Amino acid sequence: MTLLEGHQKDLNDSKKKLERDDFDSGGIGIIGVGGWGKNHARVLAEMGVLKAICDMDIMKAKSLGEKYNVDSFASVDEMINTKKLDGCLVCTPTKTHHLVSKKLMENKINVFVEKPLSYSFKECEEMIKTAKKNKVVLTCGYIERFNPAVRDVKKILSEKTYGEVLMMEFHRENRMPLHIKDVGIIYDTAVHDIDTAMYFFGIKPQVVFARAGNIFHSFEDFSTIILGFGVDKVAVISSNWITPKKVRKFSVVCTEGIINGDFIKQEITVEDSGSSITPRRTNLVEPLSLELKNFVDVTKGKITDPEVSSREAANVTKIAEAALLSSKTGSPIYLNLE
Numbered sequence: 001m002t003l004l005e006g007h008q009k010d011l012n013d014s015k016k017k018l019e020r021d022d023f024d025s026g027g028i029g030i031i032g033v034g035g036w037g038k039n040h041a042r043v044l045a046e047m048g049v050l051k052a053i054c055d056m057d058i059m060k061a062k063s064l065g066e067k068y069n070v071d072s073f074a075s076v077d078e079m080i081n082t083k084k085l086d087g088c089l090v091c092t093p094t095k096t097h098h099l100v101s102k103k104l105m106e107n108k109i110n111v112f113v114e115k116p117l118s119y120s121f122k123e124c125e126e127m128i129k130t131a132k133k134n135k136v137v138l139t140c141g142y143i144e145r146f147n148p149a150v151r152d153v154k155k156i157l158s159e160k161t162y163g164e165v166l167m168m169e170f171h172r173e174n175r176m177p178l179h180i181k182d183v184g185i186i187y188d189t190a191v192h193d194i195d196t197a198m199y200f201f202g203i204k205p206q207v208v209f210a211r212a213g214n215i216f217h218s219f220e221d222f223s224t225i226i227l228g229f230g231v232d233k234v235a236v237i238s239s240n241w242i243t244p245k246k247v248r249k250f251s252v253v254c255t256e257g258i259i260n261g262d263f264i265k266q267e268i269t270v271e272d273s274g275s276s277i278t279p280r281r282t283n284l285v286e287p288l289s290l291e292l293k294n295f296v297d298v299t300k301g302k303i304t305d306p307e308v309s310s311r312e313a314a315n316v317t318k319i320a321e322a323a324l325l326s327s328k329t330g331s332p333i334y335l336n337l338e
């Protein structure tokens with residue numbers, strides 16, 4: 001490119017940027033409106049912040065764009081060159097998260113990526129660097145953080161109402177989601193409980209051991225992961241896509257009581273030697289609304305940090321990576337997480 005051509009390109013780029021800025025005044029975009037992304041689109045529209053919808057399947061993008069009266073696009077480039085966005089959600093399949101998010105961040109757009117942050121820890125590190133370099137927020141959809149049942153347990157554990165936490169168990173079961181083709185149950189499902197276990201303990205595990213196999217799916221469709229925390233604390237995470245009904249339960253054993261919880265019912269029961277209490281919840285809240293409000297508040301500068309940091313999300317990916325490796329080698333994997 002000659003100097004003159006370069007100068008002309010710069011002029012065109014800044015003109016394009018000006019047109020983009022004039023054209024619109026912020027808001028949130030969404031990329032990927034398949035099974036899960038369409039729920040995000042609905043909530044963003046209810047919040048009045050949905051600005052644009054992108055899906056490589058233009059029919060999906062168009063039909064939701066018409067429903068919510070926003071522009072629809074078939075490509076990320078087309079969307080970000082046309083609309084000025086404060087933030088964007090990435091709800092595409094796991095193995096696309098890295099490239100799609102990087103492009104957004106390089107265009108100074110705050111990013112919320114659906115879980116897991118990325119398939120490989122190396123890619124997560126690159127994403128964190130890109131966010132820092134471009135001074136944008138990068139967060140990830142570990143939605144159980146916004147589940148009232150999880151928040152109640154976190155409060156009980158922080159206040160040590162029932163003593164010290166010793167061990168946890170998580171059970172997440174469902175029919176196999178036929179459309180997931182790029183990852184198995186560890187990256188798709190167990191990651192939720194890996195994040196919640198770290199959140200509850202408030203520390204990171206040093207060792208991972210896992211068993212996993214596949215019956216119906218091309219990747220693993222059942223797994224049990226054991227995470228070792230400190231000298232003698234443990235979380236056992238069992239997930240499968242074999243059970244024909246949806247189960248999402250957990251239990252937390254403390255020195256002076258046990259908490260049983262249900263992620264779906266958003267309910268906990270606390271038992272100690274003399275009593276059993278199930279706190280009443282009068283109205284169920286949609287964790288998705290709380291999660292998106294958190295992201296929108298960060299993009300508007302109302303709060304400085306998102307609930308789920310990119311480092312925490314990267315650590316979940318590193319543990320998932322180790323669990324998969326452990327299930328293949330039969331050995332425990334020792335970690336040194338940041």
Ligand SMILES: NC(=O)c1ccc[n+]([C@@H]2O[C@H](COP(=O)([O-])OP(=O)(O)OC[C@H]3O[C@@H](n4cnc5c(N)ncnc54)[C@H](O)[C@@H]3O)[C@@H](O)[C@H]2O)c1
Pocket residue numbers: 031032033034035036037054055056057060074075076090091092093094096100114115116141142143179188
């Ligand atoms: N937090 C949760 O509870 C939860 C639940 C379900 C799914 N998810 C996550 O959401 C993400 C999407 O899952 P899903 O079940 O909706 O998948 P899906 O396959 O139903 O939808 C993905 C959509 O992305 C589109 N797409 C793919 N690549 C694209 C690209 N480069 N540009 C534009 N569009 C593209 C596809 O056309 C499709 O419509 C995954 O990361 C998954 O792990 C999270």
